[in-house]
Amino acid sequence: MSTPTIVTFAEGAVDGDGVVTRIEQGSHGTVVVVDATPFHPVDHTWPDQPGDSGTITSGGRVLPVAEAVMAAASAEGAFAVGGDIPVKRGAEGWTWLVGHRIDAEVPDGLAEGTRVRLSVDETRRAGLSRGHTACHLASLALDLAVSDLWRKDPGTDALGNPDFEGRANQSSRIHENGAVDEYRLGKSLRRAGFDTETFAATLADREEQINSRLAAWVASGAASFIRTEGPTIVDRRRWHCDLPEGHAAILCGGTHVDSLTEFSAIVVEFDLSDPQLLVMTTTATPAV
Ligand SMILES: [Zn+2]
Numbered sequence: 001m002s003t004p005t006i007v008t009f010a011e012g013a014v015d016g017d018g019v020v021t022r023i024e025q026g027s028h029g030t031v032v033v034v035d036a037t038p039f040h041p042v043d044h045t046w047p048d049q050p051g052d053s054g055t056i057t058s059g060g061r062v063l064p065v066a067e068a069v070m071a072a073a074s075a076e077g078a079f080a081v082g083g084d085i086p087v088k089r090g091a092e093g094w095t096w097l098v099g100h101r102i103d104a105e106v107p108d109g110l111a112e113g114t115r116v117r118l119s120v121d122e123t124r125r126a127g128l129s130r131g132h133t134a135c136h137l138a139s140l141a142l143d144l145a146v147s148d149l150w151r152k153d154p155g156t157d158a159l160g161n162p163d164f165e166g167r168a169n170q171s172s173r174i175h176e177n178g179a180v181d182e183y184r185l186g187k188s189l190r191r192a193g194f195d196t197e198t199f200a201a202t203l204a205d206r207e208e209q210i211n212s213r214l215a216a217w218v219a220s221g222a223a224s225f226i227r228t229e230g231p232t233i234v235d236r237r238r239w240h241c242d243l244p245e246g247h248a249a250i251l252c253g254g255t256h257v258d259s260l261t262e263f264s265a266i267v268v269e270f271d272l273s274d275p276q277l278l279v280m281t282t283t284a285t286p287a288v
Pocket residue numbers: 132136239251252253254
């Protein structure tokens with residue numbers, strides 16, 4: 001049985017050396033697995049942040065990596081990639097790996113045991129990190145901006161405010177310098193005690209509150225960082241941020257900026273054209 005891939009993206013690494021541990025061809029294309037990688041893979045159960053792209057270099061040949069993905073190998077010899085993995089993240093009996101999806105022929109000479117150089121597309125990574133941090137900040141600001149609309153206690157978010165995000169968020173899609181979040185405003189949220197009518201009637205106000213909060217957070221230049229419980233891809237990781245309202249820590253597998261000084265602005269926009277579905281689009285502008 002193989003050993004789990006060691007990941008270094010949580011420390012901000014974008015380059016590293018590794019040894020190829022397997023090369024698998026399948027419906028997913030060609031996937032190269034190494035013992036250690038700086039690539040951040042897309043999560044197979046909550047695919048909010050896309051996997052890194054970049055290159056693998058071996059013996060002077062540069063192979064393009066289309067996207068880093070989760071992979072898992074079972075004790076019985078099964079190998080699965082991304083959405084085909086039949087078990088939950090971290091399940092016992094499986095070795096958890098990072099695969100590098102290659103859109104090219106694997107050259108002769110690249111095989112199990114080959115030492116390779118791994119390089120992440122830094123510009124794209126930086127954009128995705130800004131998008132992911134902005135996404136978390138926008139949802140914390142959203143929780144704050146609707147905190148008066150709860151008639152029952154929905155539980156608390158990372159800043160101790162009523163957890164609208166945890167109750168209503170149904171999908172989160174991160175891209176370079178931004179994110180799109182969808183919130184279900186249906187019957188079950190009303191039953192949980194959320195006043196959707198007042199929310200809809202005061203939408204523009206709420207949006208403005210979020211945006212002025214985000215401006216204050218960007219101006220604070222707060223530190224933002226990741227803490228891990230271990231070096232493998234399935235060890236738990238948390239994003240931390242020292243906001244003026246308090247220290248926020250959120251379970252998160254993604255990549256993030258080192259400081260809110262990396263933004264010049266973060267702005268959200270609401271779309272409630274379907275009254276059952278709030279769409280929040282977050283746009284981050286990098287600092288120059
Ligand atoms: Zn996250």
